[in-house]
Amino acid sequence: MRTVLALVLLLLxxxxxVKIEKDVEYLGPDRKEKLDLYLPTADAPPKGFPAVLIIHxxxxxxxxxxxxxxxxxxxxxxxxGYVGASVNYxxxxxxxxxxxxxxEVWPRNLHDCKIAVRWLRKHAxxxxxxxxxxxxxxxxxxxxxxxxxxxxxxxxxxxxKEPWGDVSCRVQAAxxxxxxxxxVLMSKGGEDPELLKQxxxxxxxxxxxxxxxxxxxxxxTTVPLAQSERLAEALKAAGIxxxxxxxxxxxxxxxxxxxxxxxRPKVLGFLDRHLKPKP
Numbered sequence: 001m002r003t004v005l006a007l008v009l010l011l012l013x014x015x016x017x018v019k020i021e022k023d024v025e026y027l028g029p030d031r032k033e034k035l036d037l038y039l040p041t042a043d044a045p046p047k048g049f050p051a052v053l054i055i056h057x058x059x060x061x062x063x064x065x066x067x068x069x070x071x072x073x074x075x076x077x078x079x080x081g082y083v084g085a086s087v088n089y090x091x092x093x094x095x096x097x098x099x100x101x102x103x104e105v106w107p108r109n110l111h112d113c114k115i116a117v118r119w120l121r122k123h124a125x126x127x128x129x130x131x132x133x134x135x136x137x138x139x140x141x142x143x144x145x146x147x148x149x150x151x152x153x154x155x156x157x158x159x160x161k162e163p164w165g166d167v168s169c170r171v172q173a174a175x176x177x178x179x180x181x182x183x184v185l186m187s188k189g190g191e192d193p194e195l196l197k198q199x200x201x202x203x204x205x206x207x208x209x210x211x212x213x214x215x216x217x218x219x220x221t222t223v224p225l226a227q228s229e230r231l232a233e234a235l236k237a238a239g240i241x242x243x244x245x246x247x248x249x250x251x252x253x254x255x256x257x258x259x260x261x262x263x264r265p266k267v268l269g270f271l272d273r274h275l276k277p278k279p
Contacts, residue, residue, distance in 0.1 A: 038074035057140030143179025147201035150174030217250025
């Protein structure tokens, strides 16, 4: 299936302002998971382009870095002067609840995403990246992992030790779309209470975390809007700059151009404020 997706992507006409580099190794030769780069073709600023990690959804058990949503986000970012990096990460076997599915691969899937942030910094010179300005965006399970990348610090014990243990995993802005942020609220019972707490982004919000822009649709029947509202409450309590954008009529999964509302101006305005250094 991934081969078919990659072939379809290669056959599509590419925007002249965007160069796409597929299936780049970032976890080492023993791992099948790769990343796709969306690179601006314009001249880079003096310190390089800011970069944004893109984390796909799929309930922690499916999805792909080359899906339509991720292509939409990556192309939008590159055209606006960002290096987009869409990653595949370790997937679980689907279980009968969100928490049990997550438990199959936790925290190794989070480690993969954090290693991707380190990879961007390690390869900043090669890809014309500003290593001091990196953001993260993702939808659904990717929205959850986006929030976890943004809200956890080395002191929380969820950073991978290797590779590049001396390189920061921290990001400077985050955009979680319709993710699960409080597993206690979603719990069906019989799940590991420690995982419910540790795997919930709301557990980790502290005042030193980066600004967060949250999106959620009113017609979401998979993840309740209350999950993003709960995240916004936790961010407010911690004193973190944030905004919750409720997209009227939008279902669970959407990219940056749903029929209900063009989200690109909001997304790019947020990223420009926090990732593009002022002259």
